[in-house]
Amino acid sequence: MLIFREQAPLTAYLSTIRSRGTRVGFVPTMGALHAGHLSLVEAASRHADTVVVSIFVNPTQFNDPEDFEKYPVRTDQDIRLLTGSTADVLYLPDAAQVYGKGGPEPVHYDFGRLETVLEGAHRPGHFQGVGQVMERLLTQVPADCVAMGRKDYQQILIVSKLIELLHLKTKMIPCPIVRESDGLAMSSRNLRLSTPARAVAPELYKALRYLSMQLHELPFAELRSRAVARLEKAGFRVEYLALTTGDLEPVDGPVHGSQVLLAAAWLDGVRLIDNVAIGHRLLESTQRVAIPRP
Numbered sequence: 001m002l003i004f005r006e007q008a009p010l011t012a013y014l015s016t017i018r019s020r021g022t023r024v025g026f027v028p029t030m031g032a033l034h035a036g037h038l039s040l041v042e043a044a045s046r047h048a049d050t051v052v053v054s055i056f057v058n059p060t061q062f063n064d065p066e067d068f069e070k071y072p073v074r075t076d077q078d079i080r081l082l083t084g085s086t087a088d089v090l091y092l093p094d095a096a097q098v099y100g101k102g103g104p105e106p107v108h109y110d111f112g113r114l115e116t117v118l119e120g121a122h123r124p125g126h127f128q129g130v131g132q133v134m135e136r137l138l139t140q141v142p143a144d145c146v147a148m149g150r151k152d153y154q155q156i157l158i159v160s161k162l163i164e165l166l167h168l169k170t171k172m173i174p175c176p177i178v179r180e181s182d183g184l185a186m187s188s189r190n191l192r193l194s195t196p197a198r199a200v201a202p203e204l205y206k207a208l209r210y211l212s213m214q215l216h217e218l219p220f221a222e223l224r225s226r227a228v229a230r231l232e233k234a235g236f237r238v239e240y241l242a243l244t245t246g247d248l249e250p251v252d253g254p255v256h257g258s259q260v261l262l263a264a265a266w267l268d269g270v271r272l273i274d275n276v277a278i279g280h281r282l283l284e285s286t287q288r289v290a291i292p293r294p
């Protein structure tokens with residue numbers, strides 16, 4: 001695996017191989033890699049000849065400075081994991097490589113209502129930060145496709161919108177959520193859960209599964225209050241628990257077409273998000289992949 005820390009040689013290398021017809025797949029991450037990230041590498045490998053993974057903890061997308069400071073960094077282990085994967089290139093830039101010496105320039109992307117709901121409503125500025133880093137990364141890593149996880153469902157919609165706004169040809173490959181054996185969606189932030197909180201954390205997914213199975217039996221509002229009460233009893237503070245169409249329009253019960261149940265909740269000082277898709281077999285699938293030992 002080739003490792004680049006500077007954007008100029010990386011962009012030059014990728015432009016050269018693309019001009020020879022090599023298809024490039026891109027997997028942007030913030031590191032502390034787990035099987036969820038590796039599943040994106042596998043997905044990108046199925047669509048491309050060369051897979052580039054980036055690791056960059058982007059300061060501009062953290063609306064909570066403490067979350068940024070505490071974000072886990074495990075670069076050596078990440079390199080070992082990627083070496084055992086089908087990744088061909090690792091891009092490990094610092095902030096100056098991504099944003100230039102002057103730092104990020106103020107920008108505003110018109111994501112419309114997509115950034116005013118759910119994650120957008122609870123994390124002000126987060127999606128502008130995501131747009132800012134993804135514009136830089138998609139420019140520096142000219143790619144035919146980008147693989148991203150449905151765990152961050154709204155982020156996939158935002159980055160797809162960004163690709164449209166920037167008139168890029170990069171194709172979005174949405175990938176299934178990879179879960180631990182007890183159902184907890186894998187996340188780098190899970191590393192920050194205490195042992196007792198880690199034992200309780202799968203309740204979030206259980207609540208979403210319960211809701212998805214009961215939707216045709218009871219009104220969503222009632223199911224929602226029951227689920228929130230149960231989660232709060234278990235120690236969560238629920239930020240939102242919503243039923244929406246695939247493009248995040250709120251609905252109050254089952255409708256024709258694909259729907260998503262999405263939740264964000266705090267547990268033990270860690271913010272967990274998860275979602276379950278309904279009415280679309282592909283979206284519903286949960287994938288488990290083996291993680292090699294670092």
Ligand code: AMP
Nearest residue numbers: 029030031036148149151152177178186
């Ligand atoms: P992050 O490093 O958290 O910024 O995530 C980088 C990419 O990995 C994003 O596209 C995430 O949606 C994806 N990802 C994170 N966790 C999972 C998971 N459990 N299953 C699938 N994809 C994931």
